[in-house]
Amino acid sequence: MPRHVTIPAPEGFPLFGWTEEKVKEYIIEKPLDVxxxxxxxxxxxxxxHYRLARVEAVNVGKQRRVVLSRAGSSGGTAFHRSGKNCFMPTGQSRMLPPLAELPELNLEQDVILDALYGVPGRPRAPGKE
Incomplete structure (x- = not known):
């Protein structure tokens, strides 16, 4: 079971510039492999909360979904190529490429940022601007 570390929120969190379009481009151009x-x-x-997961399958079904080895806090392990979770596309779990901004993040250690949404002076959740 992975452990976690809490760190101060780096500049650019939570998405670090990754939009749905950029995630899809990354997956198509790379292309992803198991x-x-x-x-x-x-x-x-x-x-x-950030965690790493291995790609278990790519291009699954008509929508060419990506299946990961772990799920987020909501939804399942299948993600659209845009990064949205297939089971909760408007939910609070997203798939992103590896993040250079979080060097502490690895397969054995998750990262929790010392930042809460909804607190005055703190950023709001993605899509809630």
């Missing part, structure tokens, strides 16, 4: 690592961002309960 065994590669992707990041799962969860913003459930106002807590920003």
């Amino acid at each position: 065994g590669e690592v992707m990041t799962i961002l969860s913003t459930h309960g106002g807590i920003t």
